[in-house]
Amino acid sequence: MLLHLSTWPEIEAFLGRSKTVVVPIGSNEQHGPTGLLGTDWLCPEIIAHHAQKEADILIAPTFNIGMAQHHLGFPGTISLRPSTFIAAIGDWARSLAAHGFEKIYFLNGHGGNVATIEAAFSELYAEASFARRPLGYALKLRNWWDLPGVDALARRQFPTGHGSHATPSEIAVTQWAYPDAIKTANYAPQIAPTGPIREASDFRARFADGRMGSDPIQATPEKGGELVALAAKGLIEEVAAFGAEPAVAPYLGG
DSSP states (O other), rough: BBGEEEEEEEEHHTTTTTEEEEEEEEOOBBBBTTBBBTEEEEEEEEHHHHHHHTTSSBOOOOOOOOOOOOGGSSTTTTTOOOHHHHHHEEEEEEEHHHHTTTEEEEEEEEOOOOHHHHHHHHHHHHHHHHHTTTOOOEEEEGGGSSSSTTTHHHHHSSSOOOOSBBHHHHHHHHHOOOOOOOOOOOSSSSSSOOOOOOHHHHHHHHOOSSSSSSSSSGOOHHHHHHHHHHHHHHHHHHHHHHHTSOOOOOOOOO
C-alpha cells in the first residue's frame, strides 16, 4: 500500500491493522557517467514498492534528498546540510507518530546518510528522555544492501569491481526498474580508484568521473531483478518482526 496513492480513510483503516510504516530514504547525487542521479533514492523506493505488492505493508513517500555535499562538484547533485536533514527527519517522524504509527522503518539507499539519520534518531529519543516522558514510537534504520543475503548476492554477481560508489549492484537495480533509462560509457580506468571522502572539490579531484572502486559496466537488469526480489523478501520479514516488537508507550503530542 502506498501512502501517497491512498486516501485518509484508507490510512485510518490501515492503522487498525498495523502501526508500522516504511520510509524509503536516499539521496540525489551523481553516480558516475552511467548511474542515474536518483540511484540512491530509487533503489530503496523500487525495493519497498515491490515489497508492498507482496505483503500488507505501508510505504510512505520517498525522502529523496540527503547528505551529498561531497558530490556537489558534479552537476545535478542536491544536498541538505546535516542540521536541515536532522530537522526534516524529525518532522517526518513526528507527523507519522501523531497519526498513531508506533514503528517507523527507514529503508536507506545512501551510506553517507547513515550518521545523520542516526543523529536524528538520537535527537528524537533525547527529546523524550530529557522531558522524562515516553517518545511513543520506535525508529529503525536499515540500508537496503544490508537486508538478509543481499550483499552476499551482490558479491557473487560482481566478484571484482563492485566498489563503494556507483556500484554495479545499485545501477543494476535501477536498470531493472527503468530499462529505458539505461546508459552506456567507456570507462578509463575500467575499475575506478578508491580513497577518502572529504569536501566536494577534493572528491572531484580524486574521482574524476564520480565512481569509487567500481566497474558499473557489469550491471544488467537481470541481476538487478534478482537483487530486488531478495531485498523485498528481506524487507517484508524485517517489517513484520519490527511491528511485532512489544508496544511502546503512547505518544501524546507536544
